[in-house]
Structures are given as C-alpha cells and as structure tokens.
Amino acid sequence: MANAREIFAINTYSYTFDMSAEACLAHLADRGYRAFEIMLYPGHLWPSELDAAARKSIRTLVESRDLRIITLNMPNVDLNIAGATQEMRDYSIGVLSRGAELAGDIGAENMIMGPGKPNPLFPAPKERLSGYFFSALDTILPIAEKAGVSILGENMTVAYAPDADSLMEELARYGNDDIGVCYDIANGHFIGENPVDGLRRVKDRLKLVHISDTNQKVYKHDPVGYGDVPFAEIPPVLKEIGYQEMPMLEVIFAADDPDPVDSAQKLIDMGWTYPAA
Secondary structure, three states: OOOHHHHOEEEOHHHOOOOOHHHHHHHHHHOOOOEEEEEOEOOOEOHHHOOHHHHHHHHHHHHHOOOEEEEEEOOOOOOOOOOOOHHHHHHHHHHHHHHHHHHHHHOOOEEEEOOOOOOOOOOOOHHHHHHHHHHHHHHHHHHHHHHOOEEEEEOOOOOOOOOHHHHHHHHHHHOOOOOEEEEEHHHHHHOOOOHHHHHHHOOOOEEEEEEOEOOOOOOOOEOOOOOOOOHHHHHHHHHHHOOOOOOEEOOOOOOOOOOOHHHHHHHHHOOOOOOOO
C-alpha cells in the first residue's frame, strides 16, 4: 500500500495561528512527513521575528531530521507589489526580499511570488501593473539568487494575471528563464480554467503543483472531496508533461485535526503518485 506521507509534501497553512514553523515542522516530522511548504506569517515564520540563532535552529532541525523545505509561501493578504501607491509597493517588495533572505538562511529551495493585485472595481491598465511586477522582480530576484533561492510565480485568483496563459505571457515578457511556476489546481478551477489545460500551458516552467479542493462559487482550499476539482484527470497530465516534484497539499484543515493524510489517500486512490508514473 502506498505511503501517503512519502508521496505528498505538506503546506503549513493550517498551523499558522497556533504553531511556530519550527514546532510545526517537528510535529509533522513526528507524524511521518518529510517535505514542506512553510507559510510566511507573523508568529509562524516571519523575517523580522527571527534572529540569526532562530534561523540556525530551524535549519539544524531540517538537516538533522533529513527534511526538505521546498518552498516558502506568502499569503499576500497584507501585501501588494502592484499596489497603486509607491509606499505599498516598497513595503511589499521589502517583505518579499527579506523573505527570500530567510528562505536561504533556513535552507528553503524556492519562494512563491504572486504578480500583484489589481483594484477589482477599476483596475489600472495592464501595462502599468506589469511594470510594477517587473520592477519588483528586478529587486527581489538578485536577492533570491544570492540566497540560493529560486522564485516561483503562481496563478493566484486575486492577481492581475490569474490564469495560466496570462501568467506565462507576463513571465515571457519579463524574459528570465530561471523563474519557475507553481500551478495551483484549486485556483485554476475556481476561475473556470480547466486545470488540465493550465498544467499543459505552464509545463515549460512548472516546478510545483498545489493541491486543494474548491467549488466555483465560494473560493476554498478545502480537503479533497469537499469541492468539485477534477483530481482524477490530473495524474495522466503530470506524466505527460514530465512533472517530477512532489505534489504539495495546500489544504486548510479543521483546527481539531489538521492532518492531510485523508486527502492524500483519496488522491492515491485516484492514481496520484510520486514521481508521476
């Protein structure tokens, strides 16, 4: 029988309010998980809250227990690199820059970065939003490179480039082939994009797949089976495009039992495996 904990990497979203990242990693490692995406969130993992000793402690835990931090991920609730005001853009770029440095300090391989959010009522022209995104990349990419961290763009529902086509077009226009993509299946499904088509569109940059469930009326990152994401259609496409990374369960679980093993087992029953076979 397939071991769900060896097939899927785990996102720490469900633990951000209640555990530090270090305690969370130890807790999940005790339950058999080995690869993670850590959310950048105050009280959980936040650059200004962690001195050199705290960063070294996290890295020591990761190395001593043979764990992987595949990504750091910023929920972007309080940030906007495409905001209308220079002050918001500067603040957001500063936080993400310090996040990239933190990623390097604790041994994370990648950091996720969304393109930025438009005003939903009266969005700025796309060329202006693109300029803000590209300017943020100009600052953050050298910092990430120095830290040994790769930047991954993501198809975020709130972004000005929310779907696979627009995200890939923006990255192509920027012109840096080292920027990868994290494709979020639930995000694509929620906006009406077929995740099968989305994955094929981003295949040349695809470095990570986010997995959670949602319907198309209320945006969620639910356990598998709570929405209508077509999970069974995905494994053949991952094999087709040569995806080799662990899939990332980015599921927000009930507070009384935030364990992804049930969702992972449901996916295994639908043909999910690692590496894609």
